[in-house]
Amino acid sequence: MWLLYLPLVIPALAGAAARLVAARLEPRQATWLLTCGAVALAGCSTAALALLAAFAAARAPALAALGDYSQQVMQRADPISAAAGAAAALALIAAAAAVAVMFRNRARALAESYRRAARLDADDGIVVVPGPAIEAYALPGWPGRIVVSGCLLDRLDNGSRAALIAHEQAHLAGRHHLFAAAARLAAAANPLLLPVARAVEYTVERWADEHAAAVTGDRRLVAETIGQVALLASPGRQRPAGITLAISGPRTRPASVAWAGPVPRRVAALLTAPPRRRILLLAAFAATVLLAGGAALEAARDLHALLELAQASR
Amino acid sequence: MRDDGSRPETGSSPGGMRRAAGALESEVLGILREAGEPLSPGEVRRRLAVGLRGELSYSTVVTIASRLHAKGLLARQRAGRGFTYTPVDEATLAASRMSQALGSGTDRNAVLSRFVSGLSGRDARLLRSLLAGDKDAPPGGRDRDEEGE
Numbered sequence: 001m002w003l004l005y006l007p008l009v010i011p012a013l014a015g016a017a018a019r020l021v022a023a024r025l026e027p028r029q030a031t032w033l034l035t036c037g038a039v040a041l042a043g044c045s046t047a048a049l050a051l052l053a054a055f056a057a058a059r060a061p062a063l064a065a066l067g068d069y070s071q072q073v074m075q076r077a078d079p080i081s082a083a084a085g086a087a088a089a090l091a092l093i094a095a096a097a098a099v100a101v102m103f104r105n106r107a108r109a110l111a112e113s114y115r116r117a118a119r120l121d122a123d124d125g126i127v128v129v130p131g132p133a134i135e136a137y138a139l140p141g142w143p144g145r146i147v148v149s150g151c152l153l154d155r156l157d158n159g160s161r162a163a164l165i166a167h168e169q170a171h172l173a174g175r176h177h178l179f180a181a182a183a184r185l186a187a188a189a190n191p192l193l194l195p196v197a198r199a200v201e202y203t204v205e206r207w208a209d210e211h212a213a214a215v216t217g218d219r220r221l222v223a224e225t226i227g228q229v230a231l232l233a234s235p236g237r238q239r240p241a242g243i244t245l246a247i248s249g250p251r252t253r254p255a256s257v258a259w260a261g262p263v264p265r266r267v268a269a270l271l272t273a274p275p276r277r278r279i280l281l282l283a284a285f286a287a288t289v290l291l292a293g294g295a296a297l298e299a300a301r302d303l304h305a306l307l308e309l310a311q312a313s314r
Numbered sequence: 315m316r317d318d319g320s321r322p323e324t325g326s327s328p329g330g331m332r333r334a335a336g337a338l339e340s341e342v343l344g345i346l347r348e349a350g351e352p353l354s355p356g357e358v359r360r361r362l363a364v365g366l367r368g369e370l371s372y373s374t375v376v377t378i379a380s381r382l383h384a385k386g387l388l389a390r391q392r393a394g395r396g397f398t399y400t401p402v403d404e405a406t407l408a409a410s411r412m413s414q415a416l417g418s419g420t421d422r423n424a425v426l427s428r429f430v431s432g433l434s435g436r437d438a439r440l441l442r443s444l445l446a447g448d449k450d451a452p453p454g455g456r457d458r459d460e461e462g463e
Contacts, residue, residue: 106424106425109424110425113425130383130386130387130388130402132383132384135428136429136430137426138426138427139426140425150389164429168427177427180424181424184424205427208427223445224445226429226430227444229430230431230433230437231438231441231442233430233432233433234432234433257440257444260436261432261434261437262431263433263437263441264437264440264441264444267441267445268444
């Protein structure tokens with residue numbers, strides 16, 4: 001009956017692979033694959049928990065009477081211990097609660113965003129806010145708005161402004177917040193999927209970056225804009241970074257950006273060649289998800305067969 | 315509320331000072347709204363002197379204007395070595411209040427797609443060397459990057 005535990009373990013595997021997929025795959029493909037994978041795996045692991053609980057519960061005399069099957073056969077043939085069943089039931093309740101809370105919070109935040117976007121009138125969808133803040137974001141809505149602080153716009157040249165606006169427009173047009181929300185809901189159902197949800201939040205940024213690069217026709221420009229805005233937005237980091245740079249000297253290059261935060265990884269990705277399609281990686285990830293689905297399905301058939309056996313020997 | 319307008323600079327207690335500052339801020343805002351064009355702190359000071367009994371120093375006007383700018387009530391444009399100021403219109407004010415409201419709360423934040431996320435100190439260093447390295451020696455730098463993978 002190890003098959004039933006497979007859908008619970010595979011999300012960990014997907015979580016470990018998520019960062020690699022996000023780094024190597026073409027961003028739009030990666031976003032779809034990781035989001036659909038996360039939702040499918042969350043569904044499979046939830047189904048596996050439900051089945052584990054059901055197997056254990058099937059031994060209860062009350063259920064046997066209700067379902068009109070032999071409790072003795074069930075007791076003898078049931079592969080799942082009562083403890084495992086109880087643990088699964090508890091995990092199932094926790095997952096349901098986490099998903100409900102996450103869903104409520106996201107839905108509320110999204111509704112508020114829509115309300116506020118509707119209240120802003122901007123002819124070209126861009127709202128410039130005053131004040132000293134350095135910020136730029138897309139506000140999902142119908143239609144969505146791009147909010148940029150005037151202070152930031154003042155410091156960017158025309159090319160960089162175009163790159164920034166194109167990036168945010170890609171978020172709105174692609175409804176990227178829905179991908180992120182779906183992946184987060186999946187991670188609420190199964191916390192092992194948390195790395196996948198974070199990877200989706202990264203790939204939608206990459207997707208928008210690549211869109212901006214296509215619109216402006218200049219990958220370097222987009223990379224430099226991201227770098228410039230990120231350094232402007234965290235002014236506390238400017239001076240220490242300068243000092244360290246002076247000490248270590250300009251010759252030392254970073255070993256790798258693989259374990260850095262999202263901003264350096266995005267910049268590094270834009271400074272190299274555009275990503276290619278990688279069928280093998282895509283297929284491997286898809287196969288892993290299918291394996292989890294297959295295992296859950298097989299376990300469900302086992303339970304069904306067991307119940308039929310118990311019913312027949314009544 | 316406005317009874318202290320006649321002695322804007324002579325507030326002896328801290329509370330009096332604060333009220334005087336608030337009155338001056340609305341005075342400056344009023345002058346800029348009436349003007350209908352960008353004004354430099356010097357021009358604001360001249361118009362202010364007509365309305366108020368006491369003369370204000372130039373630096374006081376600059377302080378008030380930059381405080382109003384920090385509050386998001388004034389927009390400023392660089393003019394020569396200084397700035398000129400214009401009042402912010404109602405729609406933009408509403409937008410700015412909105413972005414302040416949205417800035418609080420993690421879930422509200424999650425719905426927004428920010429252009430950049432925060433940088434750690436290490437990220438900032440990495441970013442600088444990425445951009446600098448690429449500009450200095452594009453071919454060499456990129457080749458080494460690809461070998462590294």
